[in-house]
Amino acid sequence: MSIIIPRSEPPLQLMTKTKTHNEEDPLVFNASILQYQSNIPSEFVWPDHEKPCSGPPELVIPPIDLKGFFSGDSLAISNAIQQVNEACKKHGFFLVVNHGIDSQLIAKAHEYMDLFFGMRLSEKQRAQRKIGEHCGYASSFTGRFSTKLPWKETLSFRYCARGQFPDIVEDYFVNVMGEDFRQLGKVYQEYCEVMSNLSLGIMELLGMSLGVGREFFREFFRGNDSIMRLNYYPICQKPDQTLGTGPHCDPTSLTILHQDHVGGLQVFVDEKWHNISPNPDAFVVNIGDTFMALSNGIYKSCLHRAVVNSNTVRKSLAFFLSPKMDKLIIPPRSLVSPNTPRMYPDFTWSSLLEFTQKHYRADMKTLNAFTEWISQNIN
Numbered sequence: 001m002s003i004i005i006p007r008s009e010p011p012l013q014l015m016t017k018t019k020t021h022n023e024e025d026p027l028v029f030n031a032s033i034l035q036y037q038s039n040i041p042s043e044f045v046w047p048d049h050e051k052p053c054s055g056p057p058e059l060v061i062p063p064i065d066l067k068g069f070f071s072g073d074s075l076a077i078s079n080a081i082q083q084v085n086e087a088c089k090k091h092g093f094f095l096v097v098n099h100g101i102d103s104q105l106i107a108k109a110h111e112y113m114d115l116f117f118g119m120r121l122s123e124k125q126r127a128q129r130k131i132g133e134h135c136g137y138a139s140s141f142t143g144r145f146s147t148k149l150p151w152k153e154t155l156s157f158r159y160c161a162r163g164q165f166p167d168i169v170e171d172y173f174v175n176v177m178g179e180d181f182r183q184l185g186k187v188y189q190e191y192c193e194v195m196s197n198l199s200l201g202i203m204e205l206l207g208m209s210l211g212v213g214r215e216f217f218r219e220f221f222r223g224n225d226s227i228m229r230l231n232y233y234p235i236c237q238k239p240d241q242t243l244g245t246g247p248h249c250d251p252t253s254l255t256i257l258h259q260d261h262v263g264g265l266q267v268f269v270d271e272k273w274h275n276i277s278p279n280p281d282a283f284v285v286n287i288g289d290t291f292m293a294l295s296n297g298i299y300k301s302c303l304h305r306a307v308v309n310s311n312t313v314r315k316s317l318a319f320f321l322s323p324k325m326d327k328l329i330i331p332p333r334s335l336v337s338p339n340t341p342r343m344y345p346d347f348t349w350s351s352l353l354e355f356t357q358k359h360y361r362a363d364m365k366t367l368n369a370f371t372e373w374i375s376q377n378i379n
Contacts, residue, residue: 029140030121031234044140044149044242048183052240052307058273059267061087063282067098069205077208085209089296091269092249092287092302093276096202099283101194106280106317109191110260112184113315117153117232126254127155127176132358134227135172151242151308156229158321159192165225192228195256195319199224202254202285203321210295212332219296225349226253226322233264233306233314244306244314248362250288251352251370252320255302257284262314268303268364289367290322290349296331297343303364325350345374 027043034040064083068076116124121139129136129342131144135156139150157172163169169192173185203217233244244264257266259278266273267286276284286302287295308314323329326347336342344367355370356362 010119016324017091017312022073027140027142027146027149028121029149029153031117031139031232032121032132035235036237038104038237040151040236040238043142043146044151046241046243046246048242048336052243053273056241056266056273058087058267059093059276061093061095063095063097063279064205065098066201066205067095067100070100070201075308078207081209082207088206088209088287090300091303092292092300093267093269095278095279095282096285097282101198101283103280104193105187106193106258108187109258109359110315110319111188112187112292113230113232113317116155116184116230122154123299124155127177129156129324134353136176141361148243148246150245151233152231152234152244152306153234156230157188158223158226159196159226159228161196161222161224161226163225169228180358188228191317192226192319194230194232196224196226196321198283199226199254199256199319199321202256206291206295206299210298210332212334213293216332220327221253221321221323224321224379227320229318229320231306231316232310235313237306237310239310242308244308245304245305247305249292249301249303249364249366250320251290251356251362251366252257252288252322253290253294253349254321255284255286255288256319256321257286258317259284260315262309262312264306264308264314265316266304266305266307271292273305284311285362288320289370290329290352292367293329293344296335296340297324298335298340311356322353323349325353339369345372347374 065076065082069080084094124137127137129138135158138154157169160168167189169189170185174182197360200218200221204214207217208214236242261278263275263278265276268274287299289301292299292301326348328348330346352370355373360369
């Protein structure tokens with residue numbers, strides 16, 4: 001692979017608005033300029049009640065030891081089931097350690113994020129995400145929304161497990177960015193593959209904790225059609241005015257997140273926000289809306305957000321496990337009874353994904369809004 005040298009952007013206009021056919025073009029989030037501005041554009045200023053709170057408490061929860069669970073140790077299995085059950089019924093969030101993922105692979109995945117996001121804006125825009133699509137490069141949500149914009153850049157791409165596209169991630173980088181990016185594609189292809197395998201292992205744990213058996217959810221997600229996202233949060237001179245990611249629950253099934261050494265992730269528990277300190281040896285795991293529906297509402301989708309700071313760039317690697325696009329989301333029969341009737345209608349992952357890309361900005365009420373939308377479109 002050719003060496004990619006990050007270059008600073010020339011001193012262009014901060015955020016331009018040019019009118020075409022009496023309509024305003026989308027704002028452009030140019031992080032290489034914006035990170036030095038003493039005042040941030042109003043589009044990035046959040047309402048007072050949603051702005052970051054000062055000094056939130058730390059959420060301290062014991063990490064789950066996956067080595068003991070996977071090895072068949074009965075005590076470790078029992079402890080893991082209890083921990084997951086309690087966490088997912090309350091807030092949908094937990095940590096896993098001894099996961100078996102190569103630390104050098106994780107480090108390389110973080111390193112290549114610096115290479116990509118350190119490029120000129122015009123070069124990153126070769127992978128520009130199109131309106132209505134969920135893959136590609138996005139500088140904030142400037143093309144979709146005009147208020148409460150997040151202070152971040154992302155690169156999202158598709159991963160298919162055991163499908164007809166065995167090198168889909170590598171091919172994506174080469175096709176979109178060029179041959180020089182093949183090595184990046186190889187690294188993220190490998191990263192997605194180990195994340196998919198780890199996800200299926202965690203699904204065994206979730207299945208056991210819900211009493212439906214070790215294999216039920218593993219089989220359900222075996223041929224997953226998932227999303228990998230690289231999150232890059234630039235420095236912000238007014239971090240108390242904006243958010244890196246607004247409060248939301250992930251519409252996907254399961255999120256496996258690795259943070260760098262810079263804090264910023266917050267989870268809403270007991271009616272207040274809590275910090276989640278980075279742990280390089282752990283993965284953050286949270287339940288998403290699709291699995292909440294699959295568990296018939298027993299396990300809660302995790303409400304979380306990300307804050308930014310004025311000193312250091314923050315990065316995170318997020319793997320969003322999702323079933324095949326056309327797979328019906330129906331909870332196991334054992335989780336439905338007269339006392340626990342169905343909470344959500346049948347739907348496919350592709351329909352929920354389309355809803356969040358074309359009709360609704362994902363937040364803490366996405367699944368309820370989607371349920372209502374389905375009802376309106378059926379009637």
